[in-house]
Each structure stands twice: as structure tokens, then as C-alpha cells.
Amino acid sequence: MIPLALDPARVPIALAGNGPLAVRRLTQLREGGGDPVVYSPEPDGELIDLAGERLVRALPFTSDLDAVRVLFVMGLEPAVEKTLAEMARARGVLVNVEDVVPLCDFHSPSVVRRGDLLLTVSTGGRSPTLASLVRQRLETLFPEAWAERVSAIATLRDRLRGEKASMSAIAKATKELIAREGWLP
Incomplete structure (x- = not known):
């Protein structure tokens, strides 16, 4: 497996499916910034509400897939x-x-x-349960406060880049900030 993080603003995504798995996947895609077209021949009320105007009450035709680069399928x-x-x-x-x-x-x-900050765990599809347990552990190790911490680090980095600091100087300053604040034991 090769880990990648896709930018949904640049990579068109679609979802085809029904039921709770479709709702869960659509929610995850939206949390990641995606706004996929949702093809669902039999959507339930929750999927209808969540998909909104992006809902197509049918499966995609071959020609529909020409505008897509990633397709999630479930519940069919x-x-x-x-x-x-x-x-x-x-x-x-x-x-x-x-x-x-x-x-x-x-x-x-x-x-x-x-x-x-995006932390991911994968078992290559071999054990979703294990991946979920590791994710739960990461949630405790990296609480919500990390959103603000990443923002503070980005502010420092942007300021130093504006001052034409070298990449090694930026890395050093970042490490010093993290150590000084005790963010990583």
C-alpha cells in the first residue's frame, strides 16, 4: 500500500450506494472537504438529507464516470x-x-x-477493527487541542518563511516550540 492524502478540490469524487454505510462514508468525505455526487437508487431519509442537491436517484451511467477520478461503492x-x-x-x-x-x-x-493535522491508520483492509482500535488510541494521544497547536506551528512557519529563513532554521524553530510547550512527551 502507498499512503496518499487526496485534495477533493482537485480530485473529483463520487459515491454510489444506499444505507448506513453510504451515510457514514459521505459524512467522512464531507469532513475531509469533499462534496461528492451521490448516486443512490434507494436513498433513505438520512442520505437524502445529507446528500442534498448532490443526490442522483439512480446508479451512475458509464458517461457519468468520465467526470470522476475516485468512486466509493457500498450498500448495493x-x-x-x-x-x-x-x-x-x-x-x-x-x-x-x-x-x-x-x-x-x-x-x-x-x-x-x-x-x-490528519492521522490515519490502515491495515490494508485486513482488519478494520484493529484500525479502529488504533484510531481510538490516537484520539486520546492527540486531543482536540492539536488543531490550535498546528495553527500555532503554521503561524511560526509562515512568519519565518516571510523572513526568508532556511528550511533547517524553520525545522529547528518548530522543534523548539513543540519542546518548549511540551506538546510531544
Whole structure:
């Protein structure tokens, strides 16, 4: 596996599915800054509310996938999920079919967000439970205060870059700030 962090402002994402898994994935994508088109032939009330104007009450056609680079699929019949995965791949779209490892081009890690700090855990789809347990541990090690800490570090970095400091001087100042504040034991 190769870890990547995608910018949803640059990489068009779509979701195809129904049910609680679709709601959960859409929520995660939105938390990451995404606003995917949601294809759902049988959306429930929660998915309808969450997807809003981005909801299409059907599965995507092959031509719909031309505007997409990443497709998440879940909560559909296995044969439909397989067909969507094959259609997407034929168009050069990366696919993740929830809990169907052979149909996945990538796996979504468990995520801890603290402002701009993004911590992820992945088992390559081998044990979502383990990834979730490690994520829970990271949540305790990196509390919400880290959002402000990252912001303070970014402010320091921006100021030093504006003063034309070298990258090594910026790294040194950052390490000193973190040590002085005792943010990492």
C-alpha cells in the first residue's frame, strides 16, 4: 500500500450506494472537504438529507464516470457493486467497494482529524477493527487541542518563511516550540 492524502478540490469524487454505510462514508468525505455526487437508487431519509442537491436517484451511467477520478461503492447488491467497479476501472477511475477487498483499488484508513493535522491508520483492509482500535488510541494521544497547536506551528512557519529563513532554521524553530510547550512527551 502507498499512503496518499487526496485534495477533493482537485480530485473529483463520487459515491454510489444506499444505507448506513453510504451515510457514514459521505459524512467522512464531507469532513475531509469533499462534496461528492451521490448516486443512490434507494436513498433513505438520512442520505437524502445529507446528500442534498448532490443526490442522483439512480446508479451512475458509464458517461457519468468520465467526470470522476475516485468512486466509493457500498450498500448495493454484490453483482451491482462488481459491475460498477468494472465500469469505473474501464474509465480510469479508482474504486473502493466497502468491505470487498478484491474490488478495491485502495482502502480508506481510519482517521483522526485535529484541524489540519490528519492521522490515519490502515491495515490494508485486513482488519478494520484493529484500525479502529488504533484510531481510538490516537484520539486520546492527540486531543482536540492539536488543531490550535498546528495553527500555532503554521503561524511560526509562515512568519519565518516571510523572513526568508532556511528550511533547517524553520525545522529547528518548530522543534523548539513543540519542546518548549511540551506538546510531544
